[in-house]
Amino acid sequence: MHKRKFTTLAFYSLALVLLLGLGLGLHQYYVYKVTREMHETTVDRNLSLMHMRADGYLERLALDAEFIAQSPILRMYLENPSAETLAGAQDALRTLALLRPSLDQLRYIDQQGMERIRVNHRGGPPQLATELQNKSDRDYVQRGLALTAGGGYFSAIDLNIEDGQIERPFRPMLRSVAKVMVNGSPAGMVVLNANADELEKRLRTVLPTAVAQPVVLNSSGGWIMGGGEKDWLFSAKPDAPDALLSTQEPALWEKIQASSSGQFEYRGECHYYAWYQFKRQQWQAPRWLVAQRSAGQACGHLTASAVKTWATQLVVMSTFTVPLLVLWLLSRWNARELRRGLRETNAQLELITSEADVALLMVDHQCRVCWINPESERLLGWKTDELVGANLHERTHMRNGEDLHSGSCPTLQALQTGQRYRNDRDRVLAKSGEILNVSMRVSPFGEGEARKAIVTIADVGDAVNREQRLTRLATTDPLTGALNRRSIMERLQDMVEHQKMPPCVLMGDIDFFKKVNDTYGHAAGDEVLKTFTNTIRQLLRKGDFLGRLGGEEFVVALENTELPNAQTMAERLRLAIANSQTPNDGGIPIAITASFGLALYSRDESVDAWLARADAALYRAKQSGRNRVEIA
Incomplete structure:
Protein backbone atom coordinates (compact mmCIF):
# COMPACT_ATOMS: atom_id res chain seq x y z
CA MET A 1 0.00 0.00 0.00
CA HIS A 2 2.72 2.43 0.99
CA LYS A 3 4.68 1.35 -2.06
CA ARG A 4 1.66 2.04 -4.26
CA LYS A 5 1.09 5.47 -2.66
CA PHE A 6 4.72 6.26 -3.08
CA THR A 7 4.57 5.21 -6.73
CA THR A 8 1.43 7.30 -7.29
CA LEU A 9 2.94 10.26 -5.46
CA ALA A 10 6.12 9.92 -7.47
CA PHE A 11 4.12 9.70 -10.67
CA TYR A 12 2.06 12.79 -9.93
CA SER A 13 5.12 14.63 -8.65
CA LEU A 14 6.98 13.79 -11.84
CA ALA A 15 3.94 14.77 -13.92
CA LEU A 16 3.68 18.04 -12.00
CA VAL A 17 7.37 18.77 -12.55
CA LEU A 18 7.02 17.97 -16.26
CA LEU A 19 3.95 20.17 -16.59
CA LEU A 20 5.64 22.99 -14.67
CA GLY A 21 8.75 22.62 -16.83
CA LEU A 22 6.70 22.69 -20.01
CA GLY A 23 4.61 25.66 -18.86
CA LEU A 24 7.61 27.59 -17.64
CA GLY A 25 9.48 26.72 -20.81
CA LEU A 26 6.71 28.06 -23.05
CA HIS A 27 6.39 31.17 -20.92
CA GLN A 28 10.11 31.82 -20.85
CA TYR A 29 10.37 31.26 -24.62
CA TYR A 30 7.69 33.93 -25.14
CA VAL A 31 9.52 36.35 -22.83
CA TYR A 32 12.80 35.53 -24.57
CA LYS A 33 11.27 36.06 -28.01
CA VAL A 34 9.75 39.45 -27.08
CA THR A 35 12.94 40.52 -25.30
CA ARG A 36 15.04 39.52 -28.30
CA GLU A 37 12.73 41.39 -30.71
CA MET A 38 12.88 44.49 -28.52
CA HIS A 39 16.64 44.17 -28.28
CA GLU A 40 16.98 43.80 -32.07
CA THR A 41 14.63 46.74 -32.63
CA THR A 42 16.63 48.89 -30.23
CA VAL A 43 19.93 47.90 -31.87
CA ASP A 44 18.56 48.59 -35.37
CA ARG A 45 17.21 51.94 -34.21
CA ASN A 46 20.54 52.88 -32.61
CA LEU A 47 22.54 51.91 -35.71
CA SER A 48 20.10 53.83 -37.93
CA LEU A 49 20.36 56.89 -35.67
CA MET A 50 24.17 56.72 -35.78
CA HIS A 51 24.01 56.51 -39.59
CA MET A 52 21.63 59.50 -39.62
CA ARG A 53 23.97 61.50 -37.37
CA ALA A 54 26.90 60.66 -39.65
CA ASP A 55 24.79 61.53 -42.73
CA GLY A 56 23.86 64.91 -41.28
CA TYR A 57 27.47 65.70 -40.33
CA LEU A 58 28.95 64.70 -43.70
CA GLU A 59 26.08 66.30 -45.65
CA ARG A 60 26.84 69.65 -44.03
CA LEU A 61 30.58 69.31 -44.79
CA ALA A 62 29.83 68.40 -48.41
CA LEU A 63 27.43 71.35 -48.86
CA ASP A 64 29.96 73.74 -47.27
CA ALA A 65 32.77 72.54 -49.54
CA GLU A 66 30.55 72.75 -52.66
CA PHE A 67 29.31 76.20 -51.66
CA ILE A 68 32.85 77.60 -51.48
CA ALA A 69 33.99 75.67 -54.61
CA GLN A 70 31.07 77.07 -56.65
CA SER A 71 31.14 80.53 -55.05
CA PRO A 72 31.11 83.44 -57.52
CA ILE A 73 33.59 85.19 -55.23
CA LEU A 74 36.17 82.41 -55.60
CA ARG A 75 35.49 82.24 -59.35
CA MET A 76 36.08 86.01 -59.64
CA TYR A 77 39.46 85.57 -57.94
CA LEU A 78 40.46 82.69 -60.23
CA GLU A 79 39.34 84.50 -63.39
CA ASN A 80 40.86 87.82 -62.41
CA PRO A 81 43.58 87.34 -59.76
CA SER A 82 44.19 90.58 -57.88
CA ALA A 83 44.63 91.74 -54.33
CA GLU A 84 40.96 92.79 -54.22
CA THR A 85 39.53 89.48 -55.52
CA LEU A 86 41.98 87.51 -53.33
CA ALA A 87 40.77 89.41 -50.26
CA GLY A 88 37.17 88.60 -51.18
CA ALA A 89 37.93 84.88 -51.45
CA GLN A 90 39.84 84.94 -48.15
CA ASP A 91 36.92 86.67 -46.42
CA ALA A 92 34.54 84.00 -47.74
CA LEU A 93 36.63 81.23 -46.11
CA ARG A 94 36.97 83.19 -42.86
CA THR A 95 33.19 83.73 -42.73
CA LEU A 96 32.53 80.01 -43.16
CA ALA A 97 35.07 79.27 -40.40
CA LEU A 98 33.16 81.58 -38.03
CA LEU A 99 29.90 79.75 -38.87
CA ARG A 100 31.45 76.28 -38.43
CA PRO A 101 33.45 76.02 -35.15
CA SER A 102 34.31 72.36 -35.88
CA LEU A 103 36.33 73.28 -38.99
CA ASP A 104 40.06 73.23 -38.22
CA GLN A 105 41.36 74.46 -41.56
CA LEU A 106 39.80 75.85 -44.76
CA ARG A 107 41.93 75.89 -47.87
CA TYR A 108 41.94 76.55 -51.58
CA ILE A 109 44.62 74.43 -53.31
CA ASP A 110 45.49 74.99 -56.98
CA GLN A 111 46.01 72.39 -59.73
CA GLN A 112 49.70 72.05 -58.78
CA GLY A 113 48.85 71.07 -55.21
CA MET A 114 49.98 74.43 -53.76
CA GLU A 115 47.98 76.12 -51.02
CA ARG A 116 46.79 79.52 -52.25
CA ILE A 117 44.47 80.37 -49.37
CA ARG A 118 44.48 78.80 -45.91
CA VAL A 119 42.45 79.80 -42.88
CA ASN A 120 43.44 78.23 -39.54
CA HIS A 121 40.75 77.95 -36.86
CA ARG A 122 41.99 76.63 -33.55
CA GLY A 123 40.79 77.93 -30.22
CA GLY A 124 40.18 81.50 -31.32
CA PRO A 125 39.12 83.68 -34.25
CA PRO A 126 40.00 82.37 -37.72
CA GLN A 127 43.50 83.35 -38.81
CA LEU A 128 44.74 83.74 -42.38
CA ALA A 129 47.95 81.70 -42.83
CA THR A 130 50.88 83.53 -44.41
CA GLU A 131 53.18 80.53 -44.81
CA LEU A 132 51.53 78.33 -47.42
CA GLN A 133 52.69 74.78 -48.14
CA ASN A 134 52.93 72.48 -51.15
CA LYS A 135 50.57 69.55 -50.46
CA SER A 136 50.93 67.80 -53.82
CA ASP A 137 52.41 64.70 -52.15
CA ARG A 138 49.38 64.19 -49.88
CA ASP A 139 46.92 61.45 -50.86
CA TYR A 140 43.81 63.57 -50.43
CA VAL A 141 45.28 66.25 -52.73
CA GLN A 142 46.16 63.73 -55.42
CA ARG A 143 42.67 62.24 -55.25
CA GLY A 144 41.14 65.74 -55.28
CA LEU A 145 43.08 66.63 -58.44
CA ALA A 146 41.64 63.51 -60.12
CA LEU A 147 38.03 64.60 -59.45
CA THR A 148 35.79 65.63 -62.34
CA ALA A 149 33.43 68.61 -62.55
CA GLY A 150 30.87 68.59 -59.72
CA GLY A 151 32.80 65.88 -57.91
CA GLY A 152 33.72 65.66 -54.25
CA TYR A 153 35.66 63.41 -51.94
CA PHE A 154 35.84 62.61 -48.24
CA SER A 155 39.22 61.43 -47.03
CA ALA A 156 39.68 58.63 -44.56
CA ILE A 157 39.70 59.79 -40.94
CA ASP A 158 43.29 59.98 -39.77
CA LEU A 159 45.53 61.93 -37.43
CA ASN A 160 46.59 65.38 -38.53
CA ILE A 161 50.14 65.68 -39.89
CA GLU A 162 52.07 68.95 -39.84
CA ASP A 163 55.58 69.22 -41.32
CA GLY A 164 55.75 65.45 -41.76
CA GLN A 165 54.97 64.63 -38.09
CA ILE A 166 51.76 63.44 -36.40
CA GLU A 167 50.46 66.34 -34.38
CA ARG A 168 50.27 65.82 -30.59
CA PRO A 169 48.00 65.70 -28.78
CA PHE A 170 46.21 63.68 -31.46
CA ARG A 171 43.89 65.68 -33.71
CA PRO A 172 41.73 63.28 -35.76
CA MET A 173 40.78 64.91 -39.06
CA LEU A 174 38.21 64.31 -41.78
CA ARG A 175 38.78 66.25 -45.01
CA SER A 176 35.99 67.34 -47.32
CA VAL A 177 37.35 68.00 -50.83
CA ALA A 178 35.29 69.67 -53.59
CA LYS A 179 36.46 70.21 -57.17
CA VAL A 180 36.78 73.80 -58.41
CA MET A 181 35.99 74.45 -62.08
CA VAL A 182 36.40 77.74 -63.95
CA ASN A 183 34.92 78.09 -67.43
CA GLY A 184 34.80 74.31 -67.80
CA SER A 185 38.44 73.77 -66.81
CA PRO A 186 39.75 72.31 -63.53
CA ALA A 187 41.13 74.98 -61.23
CA GLY A 188 42.06 73.07 -58.08
CA MET A 189 40.01 72.18 -55.05
CA VAL A 190 38.51 73.42 -51.79
CA VAL A 191 39.63 71.39 -48.77
CA LEU A 192 37.86 71.65 -45.39
CA ASN A 193 39.63 69.99 -42.44
CA ALA A 194 36.96 69.04 -39.91
CA ASN A 195 37.76 67.90 -36.38
CA ALA A 196 36.48 64.31 -36.26
CA ASP A 197 35.83 64.71 -32.52
CA GLU A 198 32.57 66.42 -33.53
CA LEU A 199 31.43 63.24 -35.33
CA GLU A 200 32.37 61.18 -32.26
CA LYS A 201 30.27 63.45 -30.02
CA ARG A 202 27.27 63.07 -32.33
CA LEU A 203 27.52 59.27 -32.26
CA ARG A 204 27.91 59.15 -28.45
CA THR A 205 24.62 61.03 -27.98
CA VAL A 206 22.83 58.05 -29.54
CA LEU A 207 24.28 55.56 -26.98
CA PRO A 208 24.72 57.48 -23.71
CA THR A 209 24.63 54.36 -21.46
CA ALA A 210 27.63 52.46 -20.11
CA VAL A 211 26.33 49.10 -21.40
CA ALA A 212 25.70 50.11 -25.06
CA GLN A 213 28.76 51.89 -26.46
CA PRO A 214 29.45 53.14 -30.01
CA VAL A 215 32.32 51.61 -32.02
CA VAL A 216 33.74 52.80 -35.36
CA LEU A 217 36.42 51.06 -37.47
CA ASN A 218 37.75 52.02 -40.89
CA SER A 219 37.58 49.73 -43.92
CA SER A 220 40.98 48.24 -43.05
CA GLY A 221 39.98 47.29 -39.52
CA GLY A 222 41.65 50.23 -37.76
CA TRP A 223 40.02 51.39 -34.52
CA ILE A 224 38.66 54.95 -34.79
CA MET A 225 36.32 54.93 -31.80
CA GLY A 226 35.38 52.50 -29.04
CA GLY A 227 38.67 50.55 -29.06
CA GLY A 228 40.11 52.13 -25.94
CA GLU A 229 43.92 52.11 -26.13
CA LYS A 230 43.69 50.75 -29.70
CA ASP A 231 42.00 53.92 -30.99
CA TRP A 232 44.19 55.57 -33.69
CA LEU A 233 46.88 52.93 -33.20
CA PHE A 234 46.66 52.15 -36.93
CA SER A 235 47.84 55.70 -37.67
CA ALA A 236 50.21 56.35 -34.75
CA LYS A 237 51.85 52.88 -34.64
CA PRO A 238 50.80 50.98 -37.77
CA ASP A 239 53.23 48.12 -37.03
CA ALA A 240 51.66 47.32 -33.64
CA PRO A 241 50.18 43.76 -33.58
CA ASP A 242 46.74 44.93 -32.42
CA ALA A 243 46.59 48.09 -34.57
CA LEU A 244 44.17 46.44 -37.02
CA LEU A 245 41.37 44.01 -36.25
CA SER A 246 41.91 42.58 -39.75
CA THR A 247 45.45 41.40 -38.86
CA GLN A 248 44.65 40.44 -35.29
CA GLU A 249 41.53 38.38 -36.23
CA PRO A 250 41.69 37.78 -40.02
CA ALA A 251 38.98 35.08 -40.13
CA LEU A 252 36.62 37.22 -38.08
CA TRP A 253 37.31 40.29 -40.23
CA GLU A 254 36.63 38.32 -43.42
CA LYS A 255 33.24 37.28 -42.02
CA ILE A 256 32.44 40.90 -41.06
CA GLN A 257 33.30 42.20 -44.53
CA ALA A 258 31.12 39.57 -46.21
CA SER A 259 27.88 40.99 -44.74
CA SER A 260 26.46 44.52 -44.74
CA SER A 261 25.20 44.08 -41.17
CA GLY A 262 25.22 41.52 -38.38
CA GLN A 263 26.99 40.77 -35.13
CA PHE A 264 30.34 39.41 -33.99
CA GLU A 265 31.96 38.61 -30.68
CA TYR A 266 35.32 40.10 -29.80
CA ARG A 267 37.04 39.50 -26.45
CA GLY A 268 33.84 38.19 -24.90
CA GLU A 269 31.71 41.20 -25.89
CA CYS A 270 29.03 41.30 -28.58
CA HIS A 271 29.25 43.91 -31.35
CA TYR A 272 26.19 44.66 -33.50
CA TYR A 273 27.31 46.36 -36.70
CA ALA A 274 26.17 47.85 -40.01
CA TRP A 275 28.57 49.06 -42.68
CA TYR A 276 28.14 52.76 -43.46
CA GLN A 277 29.12 54.81 -46.49
CA PHE A 278 28.00 58.37 -47.23
CA LYS A 279 25.99 58.56 -50.46
CA ARG A 280 25.90 61.72 -52.56
CA GLN A 281 25.95 62.11 -56.33
CA GLN A 282 29.53 62.37 -57.73
CA TRP A 283 31.00 62.17 -54.20
CA GLN A 284 33.47 59.54 -53.04
CA ALA A 285 33.53 58.57 -49.38
CA PRO A 286 35.30 55.92 -47.27
CA ARG A 287 33.46 52.91 -45.83
CA TRP A 288 33.18 52.66 -42.03
CA LEU A 289 32.07 49.87 -39.74
CA VAL A 290 29.58 51.45 -37.28
CA ALA A 291 28.74 49.19 -34.34
CA GLN A 292 27.12 49.04 -30.91
CA ARG A 293 29.17 47.16 -28.33
CA SER A 294 27.36 45.46 -25.43
CA ALA A 295 29.91 45.95 -22.67
CA GLY A 296 30.49 42.74 -20.68
CA GLN A 297 27.87 40.77 -22.63
CA ALA A 298 28.47 37.95 -25.10
CA CYS A 299 26.32 37.54 -28.23
CA GLY A 300 24.41 34.64 -26.66
CA HIS A 301 23.70 36.41 -23.37
CA LEU A 302 19.94 36.62 -24.02
CA THR A 303 19.72 32.87 -24.66
CA ALA A 304 21.91 32.03 -21.68
CA SER A 305 19.89 34.37 -19.50
CA ALA A 306 16.63 32.78 -20.66
CA VAL A 307 17.86 29.21 -19.98
CA LYS A 308 19.18 30.19 -16.57
CA THR A 309 15.88 31.88 -15.72
CA TRP A 310 13.90 28.82 -16.78
CA ALA A 311 16.05 26.43 -14.69
CA THR A 312 15.82 28.66 -11.64
CA GLN A 313 12.07 29.00 -11.96
CA LEU A 314 11.64 25.27 -12.35
CA VAL A 315 13.68 24.56 -9.18
CA VAL A 316 11.79 27.18 -7.23
CA MET A 317 8.39 26.03 -8.46
CA SER A 318 9.23 22.38 -7.75
CA THR A 319 10.60 23.12 -4.29
CA PHE A 320 8.01 25.48 -2.90
CA THR A 321 4.30 24.87 -2.46
CA VAL A 322 3.15 28.07 -4.15
CA PRO A 323 4.55 27.68 -7.66
CA LEU A 324 1.42 28.94 -9.40
CA LEU A 325 1.40 32.14 -7.35
CA VAL A 326 5.07 32.78 -8.10
CA LEU A 327 4.46 32.11 -11.80
CA TRP A 328 1.46 34.47 -11.83
CA LEU A 329 3.38 37.26 -10.10
CA LEU A 330 6.40 36.74 -12.36
CA SER A 331 4.22 36.87 -15.47
CA ARG A 332 2.60 40.12 -14.36
CA TRP A 333 6.00 41.64 -13.59
CA ASN A 334 7.45 40.55 -16.91
CA ALA A 335 4.43 41.85 -18.81
CA ARG A 336 4.64 45.18 -16.96
CA GLU A 337 8.35 45.50 -17.81
CA LEU A 338 7.65 44.76 -21.44
CA ARG A 339 4.92 47.40 -21.62
CA ARG A 340 7.15 49.94 -19.92
CA GLY A 341 9.94 49.15 -22.34
CA LEU A 342 7.59 49.63 -25.28
CA ARG A 343 6.36 52.94 -23.82
CA GLU A 344 9.93 54.14 -23.34
CA THR A 345 10.81 53.18 -26.91
CA ASN A 346 7.75 55.01 -28.25
CA ALA A 347 8.55 58.03 -26.07
CA GLN A 348 12.12 58.11 -27.41
CA LEU A 349 10.88 57.97 -30.99
CA GLU A 350 8.33 60.72 -30.29
CA LEU A 351 11.05 62.87 -28.67
CA ILE A 352 13.34 62.42 -31.66
CA THR A 353 10.65 63.51 -34.14
CA SER A 354 9.39 66.39 -31.99
CA GLU A 355 12.88 67.80 -31.37
CA ALA A 356 14.05 67.41 -34.98
CA ASP A 357 14.91 70.73 -36.66
CA VAL A 358 13.37 69.56 -39.96
CA ALA A 359 9.74 68.97 -40.92
CA LEU A 360 8.80 65.28 -40.80
CA LEU A 361 5.56 63.94 -42.30
CA MET A 362 4.28 60.42 -42.97
CA VAL A 363 1.94 59.83 -45.92
CA ASP A 364 0.02 56.71 -46.99
CA HIS A 365 0.00 55.13 -50.46
CA GLN A 366 -2.51 57.77 -51.64
CA CYS A 367 -0.28 60.62 -50.42
CA ARG A 368 -2.63 61.41 -47.52
CA VAL A 369 -0.91 62.78 -44.44
CA CYS A 370 -0.88 60.38 -41.47
CA TRP A 371 1.09 62.47 -38.95
CA ILE A 372 3.40 65.48 -38.75
CA ASN A 373 5.92 66.78 -36.21
CA PRO A 374 5.87 70.27 -34.61
CA GLU A 375 8.45 71.62 -37.08
CA SER A 376 6.03 70.79 -39.93
CA GLU A 377 3.37 72.98 -38.29
CA ARG A 378 5.86 75.85 -37.94
CA LEU A 379 7.28 75.58 -41.47
CA LEU A 380 4.07 74.94 -43.46
CA GLY A 381 1.65 76.87 -41.26
CA TRP A 382 -1.01 74.14 -40.95
CA LYS A 383 -2.03 72.62 -37.66
CA THR A 384 -1.98 68.85 -37.24
CA ASP A 385 -5.75 68.47 -37.46
CA GLU A 386 -5.80 70.61 -40.65
CA LEU A 387 -3.18 68.57 -42.47
CA VAL A 388 -3.76 64.99 -41.29
CA GLY A 389 -5.99 63.22 -43.84
CA ALA A 390 -5.31 65.83 -46.55
CA ASN A 391 -3.46 65.08 -49.79
CA LEU A 392 0.09 66.41 -49.33
CA HIS A 393 0.65 66.90 -53.07
CA GLU A 394 -2.51 68.97 -53.51
CA ARG A 395 -1.76 71.06 -50.40
CA THR A 396 1.93 71.80 -50.93
CA HIS A 397 2.80 71.17 -54.59
CA MET A 398 -0.19 72.77 -56.35
CA ARG A 399 -1.24 76.39 -56.64
CA ASN A 400 -4.45 77.45 -58.42
CA GLY A 401 -4.65 73.98 -59.97
CA GLU A 402 -1.10 74.09 -61.38
CA ASP A 403 1.96 72.13 -60.18
CA LEU A 404 4.85 74.10 -58.68
CA HIS A 405 7.30 71.76 -60.44
CA SER A 406 7.54 70.30 -63.92
CA GLY A 407 6.84 66.62 -64.48
CA SER A 408 5.19 64.21 -62.07
CA CYS A 409 5.06 64.83 -58.33
CA PRO A 410 8.19 63.34 -56.71
CA THR A 411 6.24 62.22 -53.63
CA LEU A 412 3.65 60.39 -55.73
CA GLN A 413 6.40 58.89 -57.89
CA ALA A 414 8.31 57.65 -54.83
CA LEU A 415 5.12 56.02 -53.49
CA GLN A 416 4.50 54.35 -56.85
CA THR A 417 8.05 53.10 -57.51
CA GLY A 418 9.30 52.54 -53.97
CA GLN A 419 12.45 54.48 -54.89
CA ARG A 420 13.88 57.12 -52.58
CA TYR A 421 13.62 60.72 -53.83
CA ARG A 422 15.85 63.61 -52.89
CA ASN A 423 16.06 67.22 -54.10
CA ASP A 424 18.13 69.93 -52.40
CA ARG A 425 16.24 72.67 -54.27
CA ASP A 426 12.49 72.05 -54.23
CA ARG A 427 9.51 74.35 -53.67
CA VAL A 428 6.42 73.89 -51.51
CA LEU A 429 3.36 76.01 -50.83
CA ALA A 430 2.72 77.14 -47.24
CA LYS A 431 -0.72 77.85 -45.80
CA SER A 432 -0.04 81.59 -46.08
CA GLY A 433 0.35 81.27 -49.85
CA GLU A 434 4.11 81.80 -49.66
CA ILE A 435 6.25 79.52 -51.85
CA LEU A 436 9.11 78.16 -49.74
CA ASN A 437 12.51 77.05 -51.03
CA VAL A 438 13.21 73.72 -49.33
CA SER A 439 15.32 70.59 -49.40
CA MET A 440 13.06 67.53 -49.66
CA ARG A 441 13.57 63.81 -49.16
CA VAL A 442 10.95 61.11 -49.65
CA SER A 443 11.77 57.69 -48.18
CA PRO A 444 9.09 55.06 -49.00
CA PHE A 445 8.68 51.79 -47.09
CA GLY A 446 6.30 48.83 -47.31
CA GLU A 447 4.62 47.29 -50.35
CA GLY A 448 1.34 47.73 -52.24
CA GLU A 449 -1.43 49.53 -50.40
CA ALA A 450 0.56 49.19 -47.18
CA ARG A 451 3.31 51.39 -48.63
CA LYS A 452 3.92 54.65 -46.84
CA ALA A 453 6.66 57.25 -46.94
CA ILE A 454 8.50 59.57 -44.60
CA VAL A 455 8.81 63.06 -46.11
CA THR A 456 11.61 65.24 -44.73
CA ILE A 457 11.45 68.98 -45.52
CA ALA A 458 14.16 71.48 -44.52
CA ASP A 459 13.95 75.24 -45.09
CA VAL A 460 16.83 76.42 -47.33
CA GLY A 461 15.38 79.85 -48.11
CA ASP A 462 18.29 81.70 -46.50
CA ALA A 463 20.82 79.76 -48.58
CA VAL A 464 18.87 80.43 -51.81
CA ASN A 465 18.61 84.16 -51.00
CA ARG A 466 22.32 84.27 -50.23
CA GLU A 467 23.17 82.60 -53.54
CA GLN A 468 20.92 85.00 -55.45
CA ARG A 469 22.49 88.00 -53.68
CA LEU A 470 26.01 86.79 -54.50
CA THR A 471 25.00 86.16 -58.12
CA ARG A 472 23.54 89.67 -58.38
CA LEU A 473 26.70 91.23 -56.95
CA ALA A 474 28.84 89.23 -59.37
CA THR A 475 26.83 90.11 -62.53
Missing part, protein backbone atom coordinates in the same frame (compact mmCIF):
# COMPACT_ATOMS: atom_id res chain seq x y z
CA THR A 476 25.74 93.76 -62.16
CA ASP A 477 27.29 97.19 -61.85
CA PRO A 478 26.81 98.29 -58.20
CA LEU A 479 26.18 101.97 -59.06
CA THR A 480 23.60 101.73 -61.85
CA GLY A 481 22.28 98.20 -61.57
CA ALA A 482 23.12 97.59 -65.23
CA LEU A 483 24.92 94.40 -66.26
CA ASN A 484 28.70 94.44 -65.83
CA ARG A 485 31.21 93.75 -68.62
CA ARG A 486 31.45 89.98 -68.08
CA SER A 487 27.67 89.56 -67.98
CA ILE A 488 27.32 91.71 -71.13
CA MET A 489 29.68 89.46 -73.06
CA GLU A 490 27.94 86.30 -71.85
CA ARG A 491 24.46 87.63 -72.74
CA LEU A 492 25.59 88.83 -76.18
CA GLN A 493 27.20 85.46 -76.91
CA ASP A 494 24.01 83.67 -75.90
CA MET A 495 21.94 86.09 -78.00
CA VAL A 496 23.89 85.50 -81.24
CA GLU A 497 23.84 81.72 -80.73
CA HIS A 498 20.12 81.26 -80.10
CA GLN A 499 18.17 84.02 -81.89
CA LYS A 500 16.65 83.37 -85.30
CA MET A 501 16.88 87.02 -86.41
CA PRO A 502 20.27 88.79 -86.15
CA PRO A 503 20.20 91.14 -83.12
CA CYS A 504 21.39 94.74 -82.97
CA VAL A 505 23.68 96.39 -80.47
CA LEU A 506 23.97 100.07 -79.48
CA MET A 507 27.15 101.55 -78.03
CA GLY A 508 26.21 104.65 -76.05
CA ASP A 509 28.38 107.35 -74.50
CA ILE A 510 27.34 110.43 -72.47
CA ASP A 511 28.58 113.57 -74.19
CA PHE A 512 31.00 115.75 -72.24
CA PHE A 513 30.66 113.61 -69.12
CA LYS A 514 34.07 114.71 -67.84
CA LYS A 515 32.81 118.28 -67.90
CA VAL A 516 29.85 117.22 -65.74
CA ASN A 517 32.23 115.73 -63.16
CA ASP A 518 34.54 118.77 -63.25
CA THR A 519 31.65 121.23 -62.97
CA TYR A 520 29.28 119.53 -60.50
CA GLY A 521 31.47 116.93 -58.78
CA HIS A 522 31.66 113.15 -58.94
CA ALA A 523 28.57 112.67 -56.73
CA ALA A 524 26.50 114.56 -59.27
CA GLY A 525 28.20 112.56 -62.02
CA ASP A 526 27.02 109.35 -60.34
CA GLU A 527 23.45 110.69 -60.27
CA VAL A 528 23.71 111.51 -63.99
CA LEU A 529 24.77 107.89 -64.67
CA LYS A 530 21.75 106.64 -62.71
CA THR A 531 19.39 108.97 -64.61
CA PHE A 532 20.89 107.78 -67.90
CA THR A 533 20.36 104.08 -67.09
CA ASN A 534 16.86 104.58 -65.65
CA THR A 535 15.78 106.56 -68.74
CA ILE A 536 16.98 103.88 -71.13
CA ARG A 537 15.65 100.99 -69.03
CA GLN A 538 12.10 102.45 -69.15
CA LEU A 539 12.09 102.30 -72.97
CA LEU A 540 13.53 98.81 -73.44
CA ARG A 541 11.36 95.85 -74.36
CA LYS A 542 11.25 92.48 -72.68
CA GLY A 543 14.31 90.58 -73.88
CA ASP A 544 16.42 93.71 -74.47
CA PHE A 545 19.10 94.55 -71.91
CA LEU A 546 21.37 97.37 -70.80
CA GLY A 547 24.97 97.02 -69.60
CA ARG A 548 27.76 99.32 -68.47
CA LEU A 549 31.20 98.74 -69.95
CA GLY A 550 32.83 101.32 -67.69
CA GLY A 551 32.87 105.06 -67.06
CA GLU A 552 30.14 106.66 -69.18
CA GLU A 553 30.15 103.90 -71.83
CA PHE A 554 27.06 101.67 -72.08
CA VAL A 555 25.77 98.85 -74.30
CA VAL A 556 22.11 98.30 -75.31
CA ALA A 557 21.23 94.94 -76.94
CA LEU A 558 18.03 94.71 -79.02
CA GLU A 559 16.77 91.19 -79.79
CA ASN A 560 14.79 90.17 -82.90
CA THR A 561 14.93 93.71 -84.32
CA GLU A 562 15.49 94.72 -87.93
CA LEU A 563 17.95 97.55 -88.57
CA PRO A 564 15.34 100.26 -89.39
CA ASN A 565 13.41 99.50 -86.23
CA ALA A 566 16.64 99.44 -84.23
CA GLN A 567 17.52 102.88 -85.65
CA THR A 568 14.10 104.17 -84.60
CA MET A 569 14.66 102.80 -81.09
CA ALA A 570 18.09 104.43 -80.98
CA GLU A 571 16.58 107.81 -81.87
CA ARG A 572 13.93 107.36 -79.16
CA LEU A 573 16.67 106.67 -76.62
CA ARG A 574 18.73 109.66 -77.80
CA LEU A 575 15.73 112.03 -77.56
CA ALA A 576 14.74 110.65 -74.15
CA ILE A 577 18.27 111.27 -72.85
CA ALA A 578 18.30 114.78 -74.31
CA ASN A 579 14.97 115.54 -72.57
CA SER A 580 16.02 114.04 -69.22
CA GLN A 581 17.19 116.12 -66.29
CA THR A 582 19.15 115.15 -63.21
CA PRO A 583 18.32 117.07 -59.98
CA ASN A 584 21.25 119.12 -58.72
CA ASP A 585 21.60 120.17 -55.09
CA GLY A 586 23.53 123.19 -56.29
CA GLY A 587 20.69 124.66 -58.32
CA ILE A 588 19.73 124.15 -61.97
CA PRO A 589 19.08 120.50 -62.96
CA ILE A 590 21.76 118.91 -65.09
CA ALA A 591 20.88 118.24 -68.75
CA ILE A 592 22.90 115.84 -70.88
CA THR A 593 23.01 114.38 -74.38
CA ALA A 594 24.38 111.08 -75.62
CA SER A 595 25.87 109.68 -78.81
CA PHE A 596 25.17 106.19 -80.12
CA GLY A 597 26.74 103.73 -82.53
CA LEU A 598 24.41 101.07 -83.99
CA ALA A 599 25.55 97.73 -85.45
CA LEU A 600 23.54 94.77 -86.81
CA TYR A 601 25.11 91.41 -86.05
CA SER A 602 26.71 89.74 -89.06
CA ARG A 603 26.72 85.92 -89.30
CA ASP A 604 29.92 84.14 -88.13
CA GLU A 605 31.12 87.39 -86.58
CA SER A 606 32.64 87.31 -83.08
CA VAL A 607 31.03 89.35 -80.31
CA ASP A 608 34.22 91.40 -79.93
CA ALA A 609 34.21 92.26 -83.65
CA TRP A 610 30.52 93.15 -83.46
CA LEU A 611 31.11 95.53 -80.54
CA ALA A 612 34.13 97.00 -82.32
CA ARG A 613 31.94 97.98 -85.30
CA ALA A 614 29.39 99.59 -82.99
CA ASP A 615 32.22 101.41 -81.17
CA ALA A 616 33.56 102.71 -84.49
CA ALA A 617 30.08 104.04 -85.35
CA LEU A 618 29.96 105.70 -81.91
CA TYR A 619 33.30 107.33 -82.62
CA ARG A 620 31.90 108.76 -85.89
CA ALA A 621 28.91 110.11 -83.99
CA LYS A 622 31.26 111.86 -81.55
CA GLN A 623 33.34 113.27 -84.41
CA SER A 624 30.22 114.44 -86.26
CA GLY A 625 29.06 116.73 -83.48
CA ARG A 626 27.68 114.38 -80.80
CA ASN A 627 24.01 113.88 -79.78
CA ARG A 628 23.39 111.68 -82.80
CA VAL A 629 23.14 108.05 -83.96
CA GLU A 630 25.53 106.54 -86.48
CA ILE A 631 25.08 103.13 -88.13
CA ALA A 632 27.97 100.74 -88.71
